[in-house]
Amino acid sequence: MTLAKLQPGARAIVRKVSGAPELLRRLMELGFVPGTTVTLVRRAPMGDPIELRLRGTHFSIRNTEADRIDVDPF
């Protein structure tokens, strides 16, 4: 299951991030490393992008990127 498919309010644990090396590195540096808890806070009014909570910080990423992050839902 990927992060993009979570329901608003749901929590999950990052399992694996895939994609081009540059993209992968950026996501990892922001804290998307395996084992991290992430919450999908809400979707934007038009359904995309999404707001995430990760390591105490809120981020907005697009669905295409969120689709590259494999998670295990709680």
Added chain:
Amino acid sequence: MSIPSDLVELLPARERRRAEEPARRTRRKLVAIAGGPNCGKSTLFNRLTGLRQKVANYPGVTVEKKAGFVTLPSGRRIELLDLPGTYSLRPGSPDEVVVRDVLLGVQNSTPLPDLTLLVLDSTCLDRQLYLCMQLIEIGRPVVVALNMMDTAHEEGLDVNAALLGRAVGAPVIPISGRTGSGLRELREAMDRDVPPPRPVTRTLAEPIQEAAERLARVLPSAGPLVGLNRFHVAMALLLDEGEDDSLMRAVPHVVRREVVALRARLDEQVPEWRSHEPIGHYRAIEDLVRRSTLRLRPERSARERIDRVLTHRIWGPILFAGLMAVIFQSIFLWATPLMDGIDWSVNAAGRIIGPLLPAGPIRSLVVDGAIAGVGAVVTFVPQIAILFLFISLMEDSGYLARAAFIMDRLMRGVGLSGRAFIPLLSSFACAIPGIMATRTIDNRRDRLTTILIAPFMSCSARLPVYALLIGAFIPNRMVFGFVSLPGLVLFSLYAMGIMAAVGVAWVLKRTALRGPRPLYVMELPPYRVPQWRSVLLTVRDRAGLFVQKAGTVILAVSIVLWFLASYPKNAEVKPLEKRLQTAEAQGLHAQVVQIQNEISGVSLRDSFAGRAGRLIEPVIAPLGFDWKIGIALLSSFAAREVMVSTMATVYNLGDADQTSVSLREKLRHAENPATGARAYSPLMALSLMVFFVLACQCMSTVAVVRRETNSWTWPIFMVVMMNAMAWIASFVVFQGGRALGLG
């Protein structure tokens, strides 16, 4: 496994330089401020430096270099450098390349800082410590400012600064940039000689460790990068894979070859070796955060309640639209009295200074050239100030990120991100503040695309032109029974500009500005009450930079345009001046005005600008324009609305504006001297308006694009592209209309 001690080359760099280059001894201590976006870095910088700041560009890039001076408790003055906000030292954008290059001492024009002041937001230490881990690894002295400690306490979080300090081997000082607490201790810490920090032990897979050590051994022992931790430099070289990276260029060819070979080997041995650094750092960080922070009560913050409204499915967009309406109205309307005031002052200055100078070329140069040129610059300041007042309020409060969050999906339709919306909307008032507002777009290609399409938005300077031509040529009748034709034409002109912008963005994103799809990650920071001091400093900076950098170009072009419109002097003027003197002596006021208007008309028609108008007539004739309009097109490069007063001068009407009935009449009844037929038709008016929608008729836009892109390439590209589009579109309208029998 920890970093081997034999590779940690920690040199007292300042001592060494002192021995090598005695000239450098007088150099001030340089302290660089680093930190993540939204960590309160700029507020702290403003607090420390006060108003003694200077802003410039790093050479060759559009990244701004902000520096200031601070007096430390010992009385010593140091230079403080505010680096762009960054999450990591591994660069992904031009901003981040600059941060890394400055901190590693390979940035041209900026010496290696003697000390780095790292600002961390205490309320989310977890992610903030990532940059800290990388920074202490460099092996240069660091002082850590734990910012927003007051907010952390309010939110029920406590941080043990002493423990954190022992762990990273650097002084850690709790501060609040907002209230100013802890700043005395911070200044004292910067005054002391800080020993280099101790890198936190971390684990790396065997092959990566080996590769980095191997690379560290072949690094040169002279030149830049000496005095830094060699292991860190080796890791930076391996991981920073940007095309034509400046760090790679700073090392000898042999090292570069080794880097490429080692990367290839690592790709084989450990396919995911690039993720080992973040994983390792975060493991160390989690441990550090567990030991040094204490949650006193469960987290409770206002952001969720506010966000539930501001990013609500229905209320979010409505509130956003309302706010945009207020901003737009402010730039459009509230700036008008200020701009009128400036206009009045400029005219008054001309009236006062003019008579002090001898009549003739000198007076004309000062009044019509220099003073009018200064007026052309200053007139933009109210709009710039108002827009940046709103933008910095939105940015500092945290709303700007929410606005981008709401608008992202819509703007993606043209290949841009949510951040492009506000600059483009502002451009309907004026492209100058709009283009300056593209600073909030972090992706370089998106920012350039936005800059290049912003001038297509019909700005307030085009309105007088539209008003004159619609008033003169478009019959005031209803179409479909309820739509007024003039209104429909005006609406179509605005719509045409938007469509041109969308089309150009679409093409640019697939050609000149094509590139790998950037990663759109945007932090949604907590809401904070904006600091007036910071907001007003931003407004002052933006207005000041515009006047200094773009203003000089605008002033120079104004004077050139004045010269072209005033010289050479015409022989016909002499008899007219004689008649003027007689009329003045007889006190015939109406005649005086008429003769003065004739003199202006004759002078302009026979000036270089007038001759150029005739010269370009063959080029613009297929669009339906004669040489008189040619003059107006050329002189409206000073500003689009100048077209109206130029037409008035050409037709001996003096200083008429777009509502002048006589000017409209003159245009309607103007004759073509060769054929005796009407010179202008409604079709020509349409063609001319289309030209004004698309053409880059504004030297101030060119000057500000030059300033914001730090190059002449893009402004020249913009002028050529826009004017070519304008010519083609007007050609299609005029010739197509004629073929359909409308002309």
